[in-house]
Amino acid sequence: MSDEISDGTVDVVDVLTEQIEARFGLSMEQLKAAVAAAPAANPDATDIVRWHGLLLESQTVLDRAEHDLMVALETQPDPVADPTLALVRRVEAAVVARDGRAQTLRWYLDPTAPGKQGLAAERLARLRVNRRGPAVPTSAPPRPANAPQAAQGVTR
Template sequence: MSDEISDGTVDVVDVLTEQIEARFGLSMEQLKAAVTEAPAANLDATDLVRWHGLLLESQTVLDRAEHDLLAVLETEPAHVFDPAHDLVRRVEAAVLARDGRAQAVRWYLDPTAPGKQALAAERLARFRATRPGPAIPTSAPPRPANAPQAAQGVTR
């Protein structure tokens, strides 16, 4: 993962990672280890670690989709054609997944977020005790058969 996006802005994953580390006073690796050792000790930490992992997965899918789209556009820059349209849709889907997961991480980081106080917080605690995981599939979208393969080690 790159430290900065090509336009010079800081990557959303890096910002959220720093916020998580600041909240718990631990690096993500230390926090992951603590959650693995005692997942019920701090449910907010457990949820944040899980959603951060999903966010990283989404960012990887987005990076790959953007790389594939750029590769196609570089080969035929003057023409927009079906493979490029498919790749644009893949990028859009990856952005939506990444941004949705970033919103979940932001929600867990905000102690005053809607639904975290009073009756809503009690309901959330009961829900947490019974839920199996995210309701949205977390696998990467299918790649078109004619899409170029991503090169190893290439970041944006």
């Protein structure tokens, strides 16, 4: 855990990337290439690569939201103004998404995690055979151009 960002906190993406690379003995780029070439060869590797990509996406969204919030805090005279509070909520939502995806990766990386042994593991293996994506959409569906807009100040 030697990789740290400038404020001294451990970067969850770097830590998980190091754990993934150690588990498979490959760099992430090599692992992605191997999964792309033979996605069914190792279902765990395929799932881990997919969730790592989702984690990277979430981290990018979080970084952008934090940047936007910092700009707003530096330029707005009232840090409690509605636009600033909306940015705070956006950062909070991005943290929750990123942390949820990180937790999923941790589960995949832990061979003794609940559900990975015994009857639960057998059920999980049966579910994986036919599954192609997340059971629940991970992002909101696109809105048609003529859809009514949400009331101002309400974000979801």
